[in-house]
Amino acid sequence: DKYKEGLSKTRKSFSEKINDLVARYRKVDEDFFEDLEEVLIAADVGVTTVMELIEELEMEVKRQNIKDTNEVKQVISEKLVEIYQGNDDGSEETSLNIQKDDLTVILFVGVNGVGKTTTIGKLAHQLKSEGKDVLLTAGDTFRAGAIEQLSEWGKRAGVDVIKHSEGSDPAAVIYDGIQAAKSRNADVLLCDTAGRLQNKVNLMNELAKVKRVIEREVPNAPHEVLLVLDATTGQNALSQAKTFSQATDVSGIVLTKLDGTAKGGIVLAIRNELGTPVKLVGLGEKITDLQAFDPNAFVYGLFA
Ligand code: GDP
Numbered sequence: 001d002k003y004k005e006g007l008s009k010t011r012k013s014f015s016e017k018i019n020d021l022v023a024r025y026r027k028v029d030e031d032f033f034e035d036l037e038e039v040l041i042a043a044d045v046g047v048t049t050v051m052e053l054i055e056e057l058e059m060e061v062k063r064q065n066i067k068d069t070n071e072v073k074q075v076i077s078e079k080l081v082e083i084y085q086g087n088d089d090g091s092e093e094t095s096l097n098i099q100k101d102d103l104t105v106i107l108f109v110g111v112n113g114v115g116k117t118t119t120i121g122k123l124a125h126q127l128k129s130e131g132k133d134v135l136l137t138a139g140d141t142f143r144a145g146a147i148e149q150l151s152e153w154g155k156r157a158g159v160d161v162i163k164h165s166e167g168s169d170p171a172a173v174i175y176d177g178i179q180a181a182k183s184r185n186a187d188v189l190l191c192d193t194a195g196r197l198q199n200k201v202n203l204m205n206e207l208a209k210v211k212r213v214i215e216r217e218v219p220n221a222p223h224e225v226l227l228v229l230d231a232t233t234g235q236n237a238l239s240q241a242k243t244f245s246q247a248t249d250v251s252g253i254v255l256t257k258l259d260g261t262a263k264g265g266i267v268l269a270i271r272n273e274l275g276t277p278v279k280l281v282g283l284g285e286k287i288t289d290l291q292a293f294d295p296n297a298f299v300y301g302l303f304a
Contacts, residue, residue, distance in 0.1 A: 003291055006283025007301040010264030014043050014302050018076070022069040028061055032069060036076075043262070044234045046269025053079055077299050084271050084295040094277050094293055097223045097251070098127075103181055104188045105214050105221040108254075109207060109244055110228035111195040112143055115256035115282055119228055120190050121153025122282070122290035128159060132187040137177030138163035139170040139210060142194035150192055156287055170194060171209045178217045191222075204247040211248065226279065228254045229270070232261045241274050256282030259289070267298060 004011070017039040025032040033054055040050045053076075060066075060075050098104050106123075110116045117140075124134045136154050138161055140146035147163050154161035162177040174191050181189040193210060196203060214222045227250045229237040237255075244250055253274075258264050258281050267278055278293045 002283060002289070003294075003297055004301050006259040006281070006289070006291070007264055007298070009259065009262045010043065011302055013262040014039070014265070017042075018073065018303070022073060025069045028067060028069055028072055032072075033058060040265065043265035044269060045265035046235070046238065046273060049083060049269050049272040052272070053083055056082075073303070077303050080268065080299045080302070081295055084268055084299070094252075094279050094295075096279060098132075098188065099223060103178075103186060103218055103221070104223045105178070105181075105191065105218050106188065106224045106226060107191045107193065107210065107214065107222045108226050108228060109193050109195070109248060109250070110254075111240055114195070114228045114230040114233075114240075115254075116140075116192060116195060116228045117146065117149050117153060118285065119226075119254050119256060119280070119282060119290065120150065120192055121157050122287055123280070124153070124157040124159045124190055125287045126290060127188050128157060133185070134159045134188045134190065135177065135181050135184075135186045136161040137174050137189060137191045139174050139177075139192045140194045141166055141168045141170050141173060142196060146192070146194075170206060171213045174210050175213050175217065178214065200243065200247070207248045224251045224279075225249060226252050226254050227276070228256060231255050231258045231264060231266050234261075234263055234266055235269075237266060238269055238273060241270060241276070245274060245276070250276055252277055252279035254278075254280040254282065255293075259283045264298075264302070267293075 021035055037050055037054055056079050066072060108116050108120055124136060127134045136150060136159055138147040138150045151161050162180050164173045177189055225248055227244050229241060253270055253276055255267060255278050271278060281291050281293050283289045283291055
């Protein structure tokens with residue numbers, strides 16, 4: 001399926017290396033764990049997460065008295081899912097918070113180039129094929145070409161785009177988007193925002209203002225604030241996530257370009273170090289290449 005196909009680069013490097021380790025060591029000892037640590041770090045699982053994982057693995061190996069490296073493989077995948085799910089019972093809601101009868105407002109944040117516009121286009125297409133009336137708002141009034149690009153995606157997905165001219169106030173565009181959505185009884189409003197990080201104070205002020213407008217105009221909105229991150233940027237994505245989490249309440253992560261990296265382990269690092277769920281993953285450039293994130297399928301995809 002799409003999921004497995006999109007993860008093929010990560011799967012190839014990751015499971016090849018693990019299999020290689022298992023064949024080389026046969027017996028579980030300290031050196032085995034040291035090499036395993038390296039494989040995990042190379043897959044961008046993140047140092048903190050790797051340390052935690054190795055510690056848990058060592059305990060589990062002792063507890064079950066495992067000697068054979070082949071058996072450890074199974075424990076690794078179990079622990080990866082556990083790590084992803086954190087300390088909760090695994091029933092965490094990873095699906096989008098879409099309202100049944102009222103307008104749903106979703107705000108997208110993230111730096112330029114991560115795939116924000118593309119993701120909005122893909123999600124618009126997906127929601128529309130589910131029968132929802134979707135509207136887009138071109139809230140990135142800063143980057144040259146951003147409005148035009150969102151309009152293109154609007155055309156592709158067959159949904160309308162509310163826009164102002166370049167350089168105008170993003171909060172004003174989003175206000176207009178909300179009014180348009182209300183007057184036509186739209187189901188979902190997807191709002192783009194500017195992604196400059198050079199000036200953190202500006203970014204925070206702008207996001208805060210946009211959020212205030214949404215909160216004032218629609219009860220309980222925004223229903224999601226999705227931070228879009230580029231998986232190919234590895235640990236850099238993690239530091240972006242930290243910056244944005246300080247600027248606004250992020251409810252979920254969209255991890256794009258997982259198809260373009262062998263370091264898909266970043267999913268685990270993000271989840272474990274930020275505590276924010278990954279809700280969607282981008283697995284290609286096509287309009288259909290967006291999938292809901294499923295931790296079990298993900299970890300299975302790494303080993304399959
Ligand atoms: P924005 O500046 O954040 O709005 O980024 P764009 O949406 O313009 O995307 C930047 C580039 O990344 C474009 O060339 C997209 O086609 C590409 N892109 C976005 N998502 C994905 C993905 O999931 N996989 C791949 N391979 N490319 C993607």
